[in-house]
Amino acid sequence: MDLCEQSPSYVRAIAPYQPGKPISELAREMGLKEKKIIKLASNENPLGVSPKAKSAIKKAIAELGRYPDGNAFDLRVALAKRYGVPEECIVVGNGSNDLLEMAAAVFLGPGRSAVYSQHCFAVYPLATQSRGARSIVVPAKNYGHDLEAMAAAIAPDTRVVFIANPNNPTGTFVPGGELEAFIARVPRETAVVVDEAYTEYLPRELRYDSVGWLAKHPNFILTRTFSKVYGLAGLRVGFGFMQPAVADLLNRVRQPFNVNSLALAAATAALGDRKFVAKSTQMNRTGLVRLVRALRTLGLETIPSCANFVTFRVLHAKAVYEKLLRQGVIVRPLAGYEMPDHLRVTVGTPGENERFLKALETALD
């Protein structure tokens, strides 16, 4: 037997995460200039890094010779103040992805299961499988979460339920009241991880106070990120709110210096850059309306989205994806999400949206 065969079979069975194609890779493959390529494949903020975060990063460079603050003191204080959550309830992560992994490490393992939906964010199956836990995948309803079916699917050995709201890659949304009613039904020995990576993009009338649920539901874990509206995807920083006892467990499995110094400084500054967040969400709203309208005019069915992307159904999705690549436009194919006839496009700047639409028209010809 060779070394690789010594790895647990559940690790060897994992299908690796497929990220959006990087601009540099497409440039190499197609001989295109990087500047001519637009990437609308990973739901990043098309405005890039907020000005306040940029200047904080510049300042923090001077201290890069030192380890970061392993307790993320400044960022946790800023988050505590902003959300009215005690500091001991806050755990920071190398992206919110890190928090999802920590929750899995703490609560899952062989002989345990996690419940999540069909078409869910790809990290939930990865985090579950890598712990040797069983996946209970609940069929989606209209591409979104079927909370009734999810509640019914919870088994005696279920220790984590993962829900993204809005969901990626479908953009679907569960109203706050329904989500809280669901959490209240879940047995207390099962953690409900609500992943709100896109929450800042919700229109005002759909917003809900999930932070306020912490005091009521001891098994509730809320995760958020600086990768989307805050424009810091490349630095990797996210955070989670939970009961102090749960935070204590996550901190035991957390790598000692999981969030780097530049990320800590940038995130703390970005949190205070409300102007940038408002500009980003406003641009997203206009862009989303424009994309949805134009896709429908092209005769394509779109899934109603509450996030910074829209998923649409198109004949020969793989071929269309490749035709877009040849024109220097990167979107996301969704075959890995059991949606082989769909593509997902991130809302870009107005110019990027128009370029995508023009390229799509050409690809559909």
Ligand SMILES: Cc1ncc(COP(=O)(O)O)c(C=O)c1O
């Ligand atoms: C639903 C959802 N959760 C979590 C993440 C992870 O983001 P990050 O690790 O950059 O915070 C993403 C990224 O695309 C996402 O779509």
